[in-house]
Amino acid sequence: MDTSSRSGVEDHGDAGNTSADDASAAGEPRAGRAAAGGRGAGPPAAAPPRGWRRFAMDTRPLRRPAYRxxxxxxxxxxxxxxxxxxxxxxxxxxxxxxxxxxxxxxxxGLVPMVVFALWGGAVADSVDRRKLLLVTNTGIAVTSVLFWVQAAAGLDSVAVLMVLLALQQAFFGLNSPARTASVARLVPEEELPAANALGSTVMQTGLVAGPLLAGALIPVVGLPELYLIDALALCATVWAVWRLPALPPLDGGRAPRRAGVREVVDGFRYIGMQQVLLLSFVADIIAMVFGMPRALFPQMAEETFGSYGPEFALGLLFAAIPVGAVIGGLLSGTFSRARRHGWMVIGSVVGWGLAVVGFGLTSNLWVAVACLAAGGVADMVSMVFRGAILLSAATDEMRGRMQGVFTVVVAGGPRLADVLHGTAAAGAGTRWAVVGGGALVVLLTLGLAVVSPALRRYRV
Known part of the structure; x- marks a missing residue:
């Protein structure tokens, strides 16, 4: 990627000028920018919000054109x-x-996503991340077009669908580490929690609105057109990435760059040497593996909440956590300025575990939904600060690999939880499987905080 004027065009139409914020985001280290007299500092720091605004979503990163x-x-x-x-x-x-x-x-879809997320993290650390985002977003868009073609042609081939799904997830695995690692180059460190909250809120909103929109559109426009709409939406993503500044490795190309097995292994070694990074991953694994009871939702909708209507109960159970996460994101001003990131992770994971315990103990559907929604808020806080720790504690040349591992943990943890909770429920029943899992989350997280002080001591 080059640093032509399109990479830094300001939104007010000054098509020939490159913003200082975008120029600095193109690869100059923060320390270097400070030494250069504040070049790339972006908009001046705003005064802390007053009144009800201090509780609303923290939108400071949106003042920076590249991140926007x-x-x-x-x-x-x-x-x-x-x-x-x-x-x-x-x-x-x-x-x-x-x-x-x-x-x-x-x-x-899971296997190629995991493999290419790990490799994609190494690639993201070795090339210009903007170029990688352009290639991978284009690849995802092309596979969506191919989904549309096979559906419109009426192929009715499961093999074709599975190949296309594997290809699309491989592109996603390559894309995700580069996209997330780029955030630390587009906003200053103190705004990383706010940036993570903005991104996570959008994704959680998509988890709620997307399936609802799909259910409404399929009877109206048909299945093939659903793929086409996704492909057209991805064109907007490619255009937005095209206008980003260059994001090359910060060593200026002096060191030889590779993206092989050795580099992937180096990423895992780096996690082992950086205790706070390792602990943040462990905290997430504890929360997701022991505390994600979604595999039991269908059975609980039938047996525990069946009097409310099994289908109605099931829909509410699946929607409650993402709705809670969206609420947490909309109220990100309440926590995004916190500087003790380690304590925020510990507290939010404990809060998630307590919410799961409450969900398992109740037979009232509305109390259960409230508990899951509270868990969604806690999960949003955890995501925000775990992401901030990964971006701030890791050096730029390792951020892609850290995000690759993070992608695998996020994707794999809930699937392990499905197996664990399903097995536990078969032996002990759904209630005790859920309550026991939530209690383990609380106990293991508090134990982690006691025996490994690096996480609780971590702050910006």
Missing amino acids: RLWSSTIVTAVGSQLTAVAVPKQIYDITGSSAWVGYASLA
Whole structure:
């Protein structure tokens, strides 16, 4: 990627000028910018909000044009990606009439996503991240077009669908580490929690709005057009990335760059040497593996909350956590300025565990939904500060690999939780499987904080 004027065009139409904020984001270290007399400092620091505004969403990062472009592209694709996420299993079920094939398709997408997320992290540390984002977003858009072509042509081939899904998830695995690692080059360190909250809120909103929109559109426009809408939305993402500044490695190209197995292994070694990074991953694994009871939602909707209507109860259970996360994001001003990031992670994971315990103990659907929503708020806080720790504690040449591992943990943890909770419920029943998992989250997290002080001591 070059540093032509399109990379730094200000939004007010001054098409020939490059903003200082974008220029600095193109790769100059923060220390170097400070030494240069504040070049790239971006908009002046705003006074702390007063009154009710201090509780509202923290939008400081949106004052920075480069981050605003990246974030605005996420708004479009957060919903669009969910259209495809609904359309693929729907089409596979229509062809086969089997939920087992839907599960096999999920596995077909998970394996390449995990492999390419790990490799993609190493690639993101070795090349210009803007160029990588352009290539991978284009690849995702092309696969969405191919989804549309096969559906419009009426191929009715599960094999074709699974190959396309694997290809799309491979592109996503390459894309995700580069996209997240780029945030630390577009906003200053003190705004990383706010930037993470903005991005996570959009993604969680997509998890709620996307499936609802897909359910409304399928009877009206049909399944093929759902893929086409996603492909068109991805074109907006490619355009937004095109206008980003250059994001090359910060060594200025002096060191030889590779992205092989050795570099991936170096990433895991780096996590082991940076205790606060390792502990942040462990905290997330504890929360997701022991405290994510979604595999039990169908059974609990039938047995525990069946008097409210099983289908109605199931929909509320699945929607409650993302709705809570969105609420947490909308109120990010209440926590985004906190400087003790380690304590925020510990407190939010403990809060998640307590919310899960409350969910497991109640037989009232509305109390259960409230507990899950509270858990969603806690999960949002945890995501925000774990992400901030990864971006601030890791050096730029390792951020891509850290985000690759983070992507794998986020994707793999809930799937391990599905197996664990399903097995525990078969032996002890759903209530004790949920309550026991939530209690383990609380105890293990507090134990982690006691025996490993690096996380609780970490602050910006």
